[in-house]
Amino acid sequence: AAGLPANAGALAAAIQAIHPDVLDKAICLTAMSASDATYSALLQMYALAASNTVSSRVLSGLTCVLDPAKIQDLLTRTATPFIKL
Incomplete structure (x- = not known):
């Protein structure tokens, strides 16, 4: 995907192969055990989402993070643009 670093591009390509009806669940499962690099890639996918539907599904999936630092980061981001x- 254009505009994404290599790791995010690979993740974006894999996620594009997933049926839209289960995209948020797939992202949720990915986010649950996300490394810092995967979490950053998901955030970049959210920021660069081509539609409100995709950004909503990515954000929904991101709420599944289990790492307290990532939860805090996501909560902090809700107070920003x-x-x-």
Whole structure:
């Protein structure tokens, strides 16, 4: 995917192969055990999402992170323009 680093591009390509009806669940499962690099890639996918539907599904999946630092980061981002509410 254009504009994404290599690791995010690979993740984006894999996620594009997933049926849209289960995309948020697939991202949720990915986010649950996400490394820092995978979490960053998911955030970049959210930021660069081509539609509100995709950004909503990525954000929904991101809420599944289990790492307290990543939860805090996501909560902090809700108070910034990064999260499109």
